[in-house]
Amino acid sequence: MKAEFLRHTSSSKLILIFAGWSTKPQFYSDICRKGWDVLVVYDYTEPEFTHELLAGYDTVWLFAWSLGVFAADITLSDSEVAAAIAVNGTPDPVSDEYGIPDNIFKATAENLSRQNLIKFRKRMAGSSKVFKEKFNDDFSDETVGHLQEELFRIYDLAKSEEKSRKGLNWNRAFISLDDRIFPAANMKTAWAKRNVPVSILDSADHYVDLAAMVDTLLPDPEIVGKKFAEANSSTYDKYAFAQHKIASRLMERLLSLNPESGKKILEVGCGSGFLSKKLGEALSPAEAHFVDLAIPGIFGIAPEEKYISGDAEEWIKECEEKYDLIVSASTVQWFSDLRLFLKNCSKTLRSDGILAFSTFLPGNLEELDTLRPSPLLYHPAETLRRWLDEDFKDIEISAERIKLEFGTSRDAMMHLKYTGVAGSSPSSGINPLSLRNLKTLTYLPLYVVCRKK
Numbered sequence: 214m215k216a217e218f219l220r221h222t223s224s225s226k227l228i229l230i231f232a233g234w235s236t237k238p239q240f241y242s243d244i245c246r247k248g249w250d251v252l253v254v255y256d257y258t259e260p261e262f263t264h265e266l267l268a269g270y271d272t273v274w275l276f277a278w279s280l281g282v283f284a285a286d287i288t289l290s291d292s293e294v295a296a297a298i299a300v301n302g303t304p305d306p307v308s309d310e311y312g313i314p315d316n317i318f319k320a321t322a323e324n325l326s327r328q329n330l331i332k333f334r335k336r337m338a339g340s341s342k343v344f345k346e347k348f349n350d351d352f353s354d355e356t357v358g359h360l361q362e363e364l365f366r367i368y369d370l371a372k373s374e375e376k377s378r379k380g381l382n383w384n385r386a387f388i389s390l391d392d393r394i395f396p397a398a399n400m401k402t403a404w405a406k407r408n409v410p411v412s413i414l415d416s417a418d419h420y421v422d423l424a425a426m427v428d429t430l431l432p433d434p435e436i437v438g439k440k441f442a443e444a445n446s447s448t449y450d451k452y453a454f455a456q457h458k459i460a461s462r463l464m465e466r467l468l469s470l471n472p473e474s475g476k477k478i479l480e481v482g483c484g485s486g487f488l489s490k491k492l493g494e495a496l497s498p499a500e501a502h503f504v505d506l507a508i509p510g511i512f513g514i515a516p517e518e519k520y521i522s523g524d525a526e527e528w529i530k531e532c533e534e535k536y537d538l539i540v541s542a543s544t545v546q547w548f549s550d551l552r553l554f555l556k557n558c559s560k561t562l563r564s565d566g567i568l569a570f571s572t573f574l575p576g577n578l579e580e581l582d583t584l585r586p587s588p589l590l591y592h593p594a595e596t597l598r599r600w601l602d603e604d605f606k607d608i609e610i611s612a613e614r615i616k617l618e619f620g621t622s623r624d625a626m627m628h629l630k631y632t633g634v635a636g637s638s639p640s641s642g643i644n645p646l647s648l649r650n651l652k653t654l655t656y657l658p659l660y661v662v663c664r665k666k
Contacts, residue, residue: 214262214284219244219251226549227252227270228427229294231281233302233420234367235334235360240347243424246431249274254284258363260370262288271530272550274298274431275381276423279337279394280306280367286380287370295550296590298430299386300421301395303403307371311403313395322364327357336393339418347420383409384590387426391417410575412582430590432547434524437633438506449485452631455615455656459571460488460542462613466662467540467569468495470607475499476537478515479561481525481570482544486512492540502536504528526550529557537563541570543658546577546589552600559604562665568605572597574612574657581654594659605663615656625651 217238226248230241232255241253252266257280267273275297277285282302289297305311307318321333330352338344352360386404388397390413397413404411414421450457477500483489484505492498493514501515504525512518521528526548539558548554551572558568575591576582594610601608619625626648 214254214259214288215256216252216254216263216266219253221250221252224248224250225269225271226250227267227273228431229267229273229275230254230423231275231277231285231288233279233281233337234363235330241423244427245424246427246433247435249431254281254288256363257281257284257370258359258366260284260287260366264293267293271553274549276300276427278302278421278423279419282306283367283371286383289381291382294381295552297381297383298426299383299404299409300423300426301387301389301392301400301419303386303395303400304380304407305371305403306395307368308399308403311399311406312371313399318364318368322361322368325357325361325364327352327354330357330360337419339393339416339420343418343420380407382596383407384592385410385412387412387414387421389414389416389418389421392419393417394419432549432589434506434526434547437547448631450487452628453485453487454628455617455654455658456484456543456632457487458615459613459656459658460491462658463540463542463569463571463660464488464491464495466609466611466660467538467567469609470567470569470662470664472496472538472567477535478502478538478540479504479534479536481505481529481539481541483508483512484542484544486510488540488542489514496538498538502534526554529554529561532557532561534561535563536561536566538567538569540568543571543573545570546572546591551592551597555597555600556604559665564665566665567662568665569660569662571658571660574659577655577657579655580651591657597659597661601661601663604666606666608661608663611660613658613660615658617654617656619652619654622649622651625654628654 219238219242228249228251230253232253238253244251273294275285275294278300279302282299283304283306286304303312306313307315309315334348335344338348386409388400388411390397474497476498478498479502480489482505483503489512498515500517502519504521508520508522539562545551573591575593577591598608598610
């Protein structure tokens with residue numbers, strides 16, 4: 214495999230692209246996120262990957278497209294990536310049931326020529342406009358020969374790996390409804406076998422704009438902060454029915470561990486202060502610190518208070534304070550690397566200190582999943598428990614289902630607007646017209662309380 218950095222700074226975060234067949238790094242040059250490096254892996258003629266390229270990165274988000282899904286699946290380990298996103302591909306690329314049918318894949322490789330390559334790339338592009346902008350390259354006979362060799366190599370690898378390979382724990386797969394390269398039905402079957410959540414794209418194109426997907430799927434702290442700053446006005450508490458209920462439930466679970474009063478606490482994502490005030494009433498902390506992208510005001514729950522405005526994920530990496538309690542309600546689902554955040558929480562807690570937080574399960578706000586292009590990534594309970602087992606004890610994880618009923622679709626839209634939960638991209642990607650019949654929203658909160666070992 215070959216690899217090339219499109220952006221290489223001193224960042225600790227990396228967007229890792231496993232490219233589609235016959236595309237070079239420049240094909241992905243429009244992928245850019247402030248504070249993140251970008252590395253493209255391509256040309257799968259040789260299966261070896263230089264894993265040292267990932268050294269030094271705390272957080273890696275993988276986006277794999279087409280045959281890049283298979284290449285990533287046989288190459289990377291779960292410990293190397295914080296999130297793995299598959300787009301119009303499967304871990305079984307040569308399969309009558311799970312990928313491209315065997316005879317079609319083999320015939321494509323055997324009959325590859327400059328003319329056939331152009332036809333294939335037109336099918337990948339979908340529209341003539343996208344073909345002219347992205348796919349209309351002039352390949353030499355030598356390059357076509359190399360691409361043919363690559364297809365044969367992938368074919369052989371797929372056949373030899375299909376029974377022995379464990380593969381990545383993919384977070385989500387995106388499937389174009391009428392993909393002309395990988396049959397959509399086969400992709401659905403493949404990902405169902407892996408129990409991977411699927412988002413269906415209403416498109417016949419194999420090609421998907423990965424830059425747009427990165428923008429909508431990878432949480433952007435600046436945009437999240439702006440949306441919640443707008444939401445945390447006097448209207449927030451009026452519409453935050455579910456958020457208040459979740460905070461109260463989290464408080465109940467926290468108190469079940471009998472935390473001591475008069476201690477030093479940290480709240481991550483304090484928002485309008487609903488949970489903060491409950492913490493003050495129940496625990497009378499001696500010192501309380503709050504970190505949030507947007508701090509709305511002074512809460513006055515402890516004799517000594519400190520307010521930090523910024524990205525909690527980045528802040529806690531450098532934090533030298535020690536706390537008896539870290540608590541967070543309905544916040545950590547916005548983090549780009551929850552596993553790393555939990556690890557940093559353990560370093561910041563005193564021995565036997567308590568961590569209590571709520572997040573959401575896959576399927577949260579399911580009513581929106583067919584309307585927005587890129588739902589947030591939620592981790593299943595078993596994944597969180599596996600991460601927590603490394604540093605915590607007395608782990609208690611519980612789930613709930615909160616279904617909100619609205620009198621009108623406008624009420625539902627106001628809830629989304631004033632609580633800031635619809636998405637983290639510049640636009641949520643939701644067409645307002647598609648919300649005309651929206652009168653219910655289903656939250657699936659997950660509550661976690663535990664003690665540091």
